[in-house]
Each structure stands twice: as structure tokens, then as C-alpha cells.
Amino acid sequence: MSRASGPVVVIGCGRLGAYVAGELSRAGREVVVLDRRAEAFEALPAGFSGFTVEGDAGEYDALERAGLAKAGSVLACTANDNVNILAAQVAARVHGVPRVLARVFDTDRQELCDRLGIRTISPSEVLGVMFVRFLAEPDASDGPEGSDTSGGAA
Amino acid sequence: MPASLRIMLVGPGRTLYFLARSLLALGHHVTLVNADAAESAWLARHIQATVVHADGSVPAELGQAGATEADVLLAASRRDEDNLVICQAASVLFGVRRVLALVRDPEMEPVFRALGVEAAFSLNRVLTELLERRVVDRNVRDLIPLGEGQASLTEIELGPKAPAAGRTLAQLALPADSLVACVFRDATVLIPRGDTELRAGDRLVVLAMPGNHAAVLRRLAGA
Secondary structure, eight states, rough: OOOOGOOEEOOOOOOHHHHHHHHHTTOOOOOEEESSSSGGGGGGGGOOOSEEEEOOTTSSSHHHHHTTOOSSSSEESSHHHHHHHHHHIIIIIISSSSEEEEEEOOHHHHHHHHHHTEEOOOOOOHHHHHHHHHHOOOOOOGGGOOOOOOOOOO | OOOOEEEESOOHHHHHHHHHHHHHHOOOOEEEEEEEEHHHHHHHHHOEEEEEEETTTTTTHHHHHHHGSSSSEEEOOOOOHHHHHHHHHHHHIIIEEEEEEESTTTTTHHHHHTTTTTTTHHHHHHHHHHHHHOOOOOTTEEEEEEETTTTEEEEEEOOTTOOOTOOBBHHOOOOOSOEEEEEETTTTEOOOOOOOOOTTTTTTEEOOOOOTTTHHHHHHHHO
């Protein structure tokens, strides 16, 4: 069994973390979710079959208990950029997790991560790109029947 | 005294206030980066250092505080993730040559070092070592534990009745894995050799292991 097929560790059980954990669990993946507040796990869907771990992702012990040593992939998506950056590095450099992604809002921190070799996802950038594409979609009323069918693929 | 350095200290006020004062007294240029408005105002009134009200863990703010000009930076904020980003932003984005971190979680010490922050210390480890120290003697002053508590550096004064007084290092036959690194005698410093004779009143800097530490100090200074 290769390391890459190890459990997915989701760090931070906010909207994004709960969504990703729920979807992966539904798809049959082994998932562990870490959050420092037990109440956060209520956001997980009813059928969630993974594990939850309570702990502060800024503390080494909590990251270990979340199972980084065996993890195949990690998504660091707490509300705090710096926690995500720390957790991502502990995962990738200390525990050798093959696939690590950190959510980082601040563009300077994103640049820092690029230079450190940490893969990040910036919500503003992603949404910005999507919105620009949306604006470029043809208007529905340009269609031949002038109907209100949706714009469709460009 | 080393040449005057441009030192940046990032973190909450009281810890760094006294440190800043000492560094200023040594002739260094100090910038304090403090995220609390009231504390920054207090510091600005009470100290000659440059005080910047900013969140050093936001790279743009650290840059605006003048990180590019700093020779050395200490990250001592309450959260380790902030300390890590402060240190990494300082070296990677702003080219600060030396960065130090005072980490909160002792388990993060080796992690920081693995992530490129060479100088990472936790108070926890130093205090634990001191609290667990079995040798309690007013003539013994602990310096620092080294490595992961694998060795220790201690300063000890030889009283008039010390076994080592009047004997050479070779005669003392100290346990293996220990070393008298230097001897402070009056206003001078000696690096001792086997034939160096120790005297009452000498202050010795002793390098030893936890396992033989007490035995070495007894052999030198007595029970």
C-alpha cells in the first residue's frame, strides 16, 4: 500500500474543511479531520465515516495525533493563514506527506509559500478567475431564439 | 563589544521591553514591532527604540516596519505559527541575515530548525532543565543546556576548600565526556590544558553530560 493512498488529513473544520471531508468520506476515502473546537465537527455531514481529532493545529502534538505520519495527503484550511503554512510544512517536510495543499488568503504569504515550495490555493484568486470567466460568457439573449436558456459553454 | 547591530524584535511588549533596554544599552539600534495599539504607545513613551505598531506576522506589515534593514530579527510572539511566518518572511522575502525564534511549544524547536530557522529556542526546555537540576549550590551557575538537553554548560566557582584548588587538570582525572572549557581568573581568561593548575577563586566553565554532571562538579568544587 503506497504512502500516497494513505488517509487524507483535513486541518480545520470550517466550511471548506467540512465540505471536503464530507465529499471524500462519501467517495470512500479514509479521512481524519482536525479542529481545535469539538463543536466545529457538527458541520460534518450526517454520513461522515472518518475520524475527528480535537487539537490546536499550531501545536506539534495535535498535528501528530491527526496522523500526519501516515497521511497520503493534507489540506490545511483553518481560518488562519499562518497556522495553515505551519501545518503544511510540518506535513510535507517533517512527516513527508506526498501531497500537501494550504489555503492562504494573503498574497504576500502566498509568495512566501511559493518560494518555500508549498502549494497553496488562494480563494480570492480562484474566485477572481472564475468571475472574470463568468463575465466573458455570452449573454443568454444573444441566442437564436432569444430565449432565456442559460448561456451554456463558450 | 560587537559592532552596533540593527535588531528587530517582534512580539508582545513586556518580554521584549527589558530585552530592548539591554540591547540599547549595548549600543545597538532596536526596532520593536508590536501588534497592540496601547502597548505600542506605552513602549514609544518609555523606550528609545523605534516602535512600530504592526502585525509582524503579516509579511507586508513586517516589510513596512523596516525588516529589510535589520541585521538580526527575533520572533517572540505568542503563537508559534506566527513566529514561523515572521522568521521565514524575514529571511526569504526581506533578506534578514539572522533570524531567531523563541518558540512556545518545545516540540516545535526541532521542527523550526528543520524548516530553516537555525536558532529556535523554547523557554520551556531551559526552565525544565533548571528545575530538574539536582545540584543546588550557590557557587554553581547554570549557563545553558545544549543540544536536546544532551549536554550542559555550567559556571562554577572554586571555594578555598575545593578539591580542585591547587591541583592540575591532569591530576583531577575528570570523568570522560567532560571538559573544563575555560577558567576566569581575576581579569583574565585561560583555556586550560592538562598542566594548568587551578586555584581557589577561579571561575570554571564546565561542559558535561547530564549523566556525569553532578560527579564532575563534586570532583572540582567538592560536595
